[in-house]
Amino acid sequence: MKNQLILEAIKSALTDKNGKEVKVNLKEASTLTGSGSGVGGRVIYDDAFASLRMANPLRVSSREITTIGSDQAFVVKTGNATNPTNPWGYPVNVNTGSPNIATSFWQLPLQAITAQLPIRTAAMDDINNLDPAVVGDLMLEFSQQEALSMIQNNDQAGSGTTSTGATNGLRGLNYYPSGSTAAFGTSGSAATNGLHTVKTVSTATGGTIVYNDIASLASALPAQYWSLQGTAWHMHPNTILALRELTSSTGQPLFVEVGDSDGGAVAHVFGFPVVPNPYMQVVGSGNFPIYLANWDKFVTIVDHEEFSIQRLEQTQPGTVTLYAEKRVCSTIRDVFAGVRLES
Numbered sequence: 369m370k371n372q373l374i375l376e377a378i379k380s381a382l383t384d385k386n387g388k389e390v391k392v393n394l395k396e397a398s399t400l401t402g403s404g405s406g407v408g409g410r411v412i413y414d415d416a417f418a419s420l421r422m423a424n425p426l427r428v429s430s431r432e433i434t435t436i437g438s439d440q441a442f443v444v445k446t447g448n449a450t451n452p453t454n455p456w457g458y459p460v461n462v463n464t465g466s467p468n469i470a471t472s473f474w475q476l477p478l479q480a481i482t483a484q485l486p487i488r489t490a491a492m493d494d495i496n497n498l499d500p501a502v503v504g505d506l507m508l509e510f511s512q513q514e515a516l517s518m519i520q521n522n523d524q525a526g527s528g529t530t531s532t533g534a535t536n537g538l539r540g541l542n543y544y545p546s547g548s549t550a551a552f553g554t555s556g557s558a559a560t561n562g563l564h565t566v567k568t569v570s571t572a573t574g575g576t577i578v579y580n581d582i583a584s585l586a587s588a589l590p591a592q593y594w595s596l597q598g599t600a601w602h603m604h605p606n607t608i609l610a611l612r613e614l615t616s617s618t619g620q621p622l623f624v625e626v627g628d629s630d631g632g633a634v635a636h637v638f639g640f641p642v643v644p645n646p647y648m649q650v651v652g653s654g655n656f657p658i659y660l661a662n663w664d665k666f667v668t669i670v671d672h673e674e675f676s677i678q679r680l681e682q683t684q685p686g687t688v689t690l691y692a693e694k695r696v697c698s699t700i701r702d703v704f705a706g707v708r709l710e711s
Contacts, residue, residue: 415497418505424515425645429598430667431701440670440697441475442562444552472555474562478672478695479536481513485690492688502690503677510694514538515647518669518698524560535559538698541566541667542649542656546710550703564703568656571711575653577610579622581709585660586638588707593662600641603658604648608634651711661706668701 447470451459483506492498513532521532521540532540539562545553546568553563569585571577593599603611611634614622625633634642640660649655661667672695680689700706 413495416495416501417497418501418508421505421508421512422646423508423511424518425602425643425647426515426518426663426667426698427511427669428643429600429663430669430698431664432669432671434671434673435478436673437478439475439477441473441557442668442699442701443471443473444702446470446472446552472552473557474553474555474699475557476539476562476670476697476699478670478697479517479533479538480693480695481510481517481533482691482693483509485692486684486687487690488687490686506690506692510692512647514694514696514698515645518667519645519647520649524563538696539700541659541700541708544700544703546708550707552703562699564700566700566703567707568710569707571709575651575711577607577614577651577657577709577711579614582611582637582658585658585707585709586640589660589662590704593665593705596662596664598664599660599662600643601637601658601660602643602645602648602663604650605644605646606650607648607657608642608644610651611637653711655711656708657711658709659706660708663706665702666700666706667698669696669698671696 485502485506487498487502517532517538517540519541520529521534521537522529522543523533523535523537523539524543526535528534529537529540529543532538544563545565547565548567549565550567551565553565554561567588569581569588571581572584589599611623612621616622621633623633623637636642648659649657651657674695676691676693678691680691
């Protein structure tokens with residue numbers, strides 16, 4: 369269609385209204401270059417765009433709430449209402465023994481993630497769609513940074529994880545203590561409270577993953593979470609590749625590709641969907657490359673109701689500056705709802 373339009377335009381230019389051919393002096397000097405660049409017009413910009421960043425995969429199925437406060441407290445009932453030694457019959461033992469309604473709580477501050485982006489006003493005039501492209505990419509960049517902090521940040525120390533926020537960042541999943549059984553952390557409002565112990569399975573062969581590691585991790589998740597919607601694996605794409613490359617002694621793949629979306633190799637494992645999460649750690653000594661959890665119960669993300677984006681026009685001549693601020697916190701809420709693999 370486009371070539372046909374060009375041919376019609378040439379035909380129209382070479383003939384007059386009566387169809388008489390127009391003579392063109394091809395010997396006349398021309399200023400056209402080989403490409404025609406810079407001749408007969410100016411540079412025209414296509415609509416601006418940004419390469420797609422991966423939004424925070426933890427938000428796919430984790431519990432999300434909003435708040436108007438500067439801090440968020442979480443409360444869990446830890447006691448038993450029935451007597452575990454003999455819950456039958458009508459004995460009454462008020463305030464004695466194990467039946468109780470004990471609770472534990474912990475408190476986290478909402479941390480601020482900010483960005484400043486100067487843009488020349490001339491660029492804004494010349495480039496179409498620049499404003500929405502910049503804002504859209506900024507939102508995804510925020511999502512990218514919060515994902516890294518939610519997984520890899522140590523909120524208890526001021527060094528070592530400065531790129532993910534350190535004490536100004538979120539409480540990363542990888543910095544919760546490990547144990548053979550899950551347990552809630554100490555109760556209180558201090559920054560050291562609420563550091564729950566996550567049930568952790570170690571790989572059988574050190575810095576590599578074998579099939580039985582995945583089987584052991586799946587069985588480590590308590591059965592009450594198996595059939596809930598939102599139970600899924602999170603692992604780095606390189607970890608998914610490592611599992612796809614696992615073979616038997618005869619060279620056959622252990623995770624078989626059957627050709628559809630549900631049965632694709634490592635698209636689902638033991639019935640649980642696999643979420644590719646590039647913000648996870650890869651397989652390596654001391655790393656946590658795989659989590660299996662019912663994410664709606666395991667992780668809660670708290671967003672402040674106010675999200676600030678300002679356009680400042682007096683920061684420097686010829687430039688406007690976009691300033692954005694978002695406040696958020698995250699926590700392991702039900703520590704029994706997730707398990708992880710340590711390599």
